[in-house]
Amino acid sequence: MTRLRQLGRLLRITRVFVRHDLDEFVTAIHLFRPYRLLLRMAPWRLFARRNVPRGVRLREALEELGPVFVKFGQMLSTRPDLLPEDIAEELARLQDRVPPFSAEASVRLIEQALGGKLETWFSEFSREPIASASVAQVHIARLHDGAEVAVKVLRPGIESVIERDLELLYLLARLALRYAPPARRFRPVEVVDEFSKTIHDELDLRVESANASRLRANFEGSTLLHVPKVYWDLTRRTVMVLERIHGIPIGNVEGLKAAGIDMRMLAHNGVEIFFTQAFRDGFFHADMHPGNIFVSPEGQYRAVDFGIMGTLGEKDKRYLAENFLAFFNRDYHAVADSHLRAGWVAPGTNLVEFEAAIRTVCEPVFARPIKEISFGRFLLHLFQTARRFNMEVQPQLVLLQKTLFNIEGLGRRLYPDLDLWETAKPYLERWMSEHMGPRAFLKSLRREFPKWWAMLPEIPSLLHESLRRAGETDAAQEARVRELEELRRQLRHQQRRLYFAIAGSGSLIAGAVFLGMGMPVSGVWAWEQLTGWALAAAGAFLLLRGWPRRNP
CATH class of the missing domain: 1.20.5 (Single alpha-helices involved in coiled-coils or other helix-helix interfaces)
Structure with a gap:
C-alpha cells in the first residue's frame, strides 16, 4: 500500500514538473520517461512557458507540490555551493504560506499540551492567527499578569505528512543516484539527511525556544537587538509562548523614514549585529529576512522566528576573518595560504594555481565601487573555487554566507550607500588582535592559570x-x-x-x-x-x- 501511495505521488510530481516545462528533472529518472512522453502530447503543452526562467518554473512547481517541498526548496536555497546561482536565488523567494487551520483545532491542541482549559493560562486569546505557515501558526494572547504574548502551535497531523514526504524525498534521492550519475556530486541523500534534521527540529518547538533563549542571553541589555522572552512554563513540544514583538517591519522603508529613524545607522547596526553574532558568540540567526525583523521607534532591531540558527567554531571564525581581511587587502596569496594551513584543501594542492583561481574570481569584484562590494558574493565565489580544489565546504559556512548575503541586501535597501567594509574591517581587525596576537596569548594565560595552579600540588x-x-x-x-x-x-x-x-x-x-x-x-x-x-x-x-x- 505504501509503495502504491509513493508511486501515485511520484506520478503527480512528474505531472507537475512537466506542466512547468521542467522535463530535464524528469528525464534524470529513467523510470518516468515514458510517462513524460505521454504528458508531452497533452494539448496544454502547446502553451508551455519556455521563455520563463527555469528558476521561476522550479519555484512555482515546488509551491504547487505543497509545504514540505516548499521548505525543502528553501533549505536548498541556503546551499548555493550545490546549486546554480540562478536557481538558488529564485528558491530563496519561496513563500511558506498556507491557509490557517481552524481556531477550534488550535484551542484543542493548546489545551492538550498545557493540560487545562485555555482560560486557565490566558485572559485573552485571539482566535484569528496573525501568521500561518506549513508547520505551525501563531495566535496573539494575553497572560493573566497583563503580558501580551505570541502563541505558536504546530499544525495537527503535520508529523505524518512530513514523514510521508520525507520517504518520498529519500526515494527520489536514491533514484537520482541510480539513474543520474552526474547527480552524485550533489550528494542527494546527504542533502535530504540535512533537511530531515532541520524539519524534525522545527517539529519540536522546544528547540526553537532554546535558540531564542540563547540569543536573548547573548544580547541581554543590548541597544542593538532585542530578542523576545520565552515563557518556559507555557512551552511544550507542540506549543511555544513568547513575548509579543511590536515594531515597524524592516521591509517598510517608507514607514521607517516617517518614524524619523536614522537609516544609515540602522543599516550599519544590522551589519554589526551580524558580525557580533558570528564572531563574538559563534551563534547567529540564519533566517533574517525582512519578514522576521521589526524595528522599534528608537531604531532597535527586534527579531522573531528562531527555527534556523547557525553555529561557528573557533576554526570557522579564524577562516572567515583571515579571508575577509586578505580579500580586502587584495592579498590572494594569503587567502590561498590560509586554506592550506587550515587543512581546508589537500596538502598537495598547487598553491600557485589555487592563488591564480582565487584572483580570477575575486579581482573583478574590485572593478566596482567599494560600497557595492558584496561579502556574501565573495564567500560564494570562494567556496565555488575551493570546491574545484576538493574543498568540502562545511554547511555552517554556507549558511553564514547566505545570511550575510541577506544582511547585505537588506542593509543596502535601507541605505543604498552602505559601506560594509567601514563597519566590518575594524571589527575583524579587533577580533584578530584579540584572538591571534599577544593579547590573545595573555588572555588565554589568564584563563588557564587557575587550572594550572589547582593542578600544581599534583604535578x-x-x-x-x-x-x-x-x-x-x-x-x-x-x-x-x-x-x-x-x-x-x-x-x-x-x-x-x-x-x-x-x-x-x-x-x-x-x-x-x-x-x-x-x-x-x-x-x-x-x-x-x-x-x-x-x-x-x-x-x-x-x-x-x-x-x-x-x-x-
Whole structure:
C-alpha cells in the first residue's frame, strides 16, 4: 500500500514538473520517461512557458507540490555551493504560506499540551492567527499578569505528512543516484539527511525556544537587538509562548523614514549585529529576512522566528576573518595560504594555481565601487573555487554566507550607500588582535592559570607516575625486542633447515637418476654410477644437516 501511495505521488510530481516545462528533472529518472512522453502530447503543452526562467518554473512547481517541498526548496536555497546561482536565488523567494487551520483545532491542541482549559493560562486569546505557515501558526494572547504574548502551535497531523514526504524525498534521492550519475556530486541523500534534521527540529518547538533563549542571553541589555522572552512554563513540544514583538517591519522603508529613524545607522547596526553574532558568540540567526525583523521607534532591531540558527567554531571564525581581511587587502596569496594551513584543501594542492583561481574570481569584484562590494558574493565565489580544489565546504559556512548575503541586501535597501567594509574591517581587525596576537596569548594565560595552579600540588605525583609508566613501557619494549630477536633467529634457522632439506632431497633424486643410468661392466663401475653414489652421499649429508634438533 505504501509503495502504491509513493508511486501515485511520484506520478503527480512528474505531472507537475512537466506542466512547468521542467522535463530535464524528469528525464534524470529513467523510470518516468515514458510517462513524460505521454504528458508531452497533452494539448496544454502547446502553451508551455519556455521563455520563463527555469528558476521561476522550479519555484512555482515546488509551491504547487505543497509545504514540505516548499521548505525543502528553501533549505536548498541556503546551499548555493550545490546549486546554480540562478536557481538558488529564485528558491530563496519561496513563500511558506498556507491557509490557517481552524481556531477550534488550535484551542484543542493548546489545551492538550498545557493540560487545562485555555482560560486557565490566558485572559485573552485571539482566535484569528496573525501568521500561518506549513508547520505551525501563531495566535496573539494575553497572560493573566497583563503580558501580551505570541502563541505558536504546530499544525495537527503535520508529523505524518512530513514523514510521508520525507520517504518520498529519500526515494527520489536514491533514484537520482541510480539513474543520474552526474547527480552524485550533489550528494542527494546527504542533502535530504540535512533537511530531515532541520524539519524534525522545527517539529519540536522546544528547540526553537532554546535558540531564542540563547540569543536573548547573548544580547541581554543590548541597544542593538532585542530578542523576545520565552515563557518556559507555557512551552511544550507542540506549543511555544513568547513575548509579543511590536515594531515597524524592516521591509517598510517608507514607514521607517516617517518614524524619523536614522537609516544609515540602522543599516550599519544590522551589519554589526551580524558580525557580533558570528564572531563574538559563534551563534547567529540564519533566517533574517525582512519578514522576521521589526524595528522599534528608537531604531532597535527586534527579531522573531528562531527555527534556523547557525553555529561557528573557533576554526570557522579564524577562516572567515583571515579571508575577509586578505580579500580586502587584495592579498590572494594569503587567502590561498590560509586554506592550506587550515587543512581546508589537500596538502598537495598547487598553491600557485589555487592563488591564480582565487584572483580570477575575486579581482573583478574590485572593478566596482567599494560600497557595492558584496561579502556574501565573495564567500560564494570562494567556496565555488575551493570546491574545484576538493574543498568540502562545511554547511555552517554556507549558511553564514547566505545570511550575510541577506544582511547585505537588506542593509543596502535601507541605505543604498552602505559601506560594509567601514563597519566590518575594524571589527575583524579587533577580533584578530584579540584572538591571534599577544593579547590573545595573555588572555588565554589568564584563563588557564587557575587550572594550572589547582593542578600544581599534583604535578610531583603525576611526574612520578609518568616516569614509572615510562619505565614499564621501556621494560616492555625491551622484552618485545628480545622476543623479536628470538623469532628472527628461529626464522633464520628454519630457512637454513629448509635449504638443506631442499638441497639434500635434490641430490638424492639426482643420485638415484644417475645410478639408474648405468650398470657395472666387467666388474668396473661406470662413471654414471660413481656420480650417482657421490650425489646420494652428499644428499644424505645435507639432509642430516637440516634434520630438526631438540635445541636449535
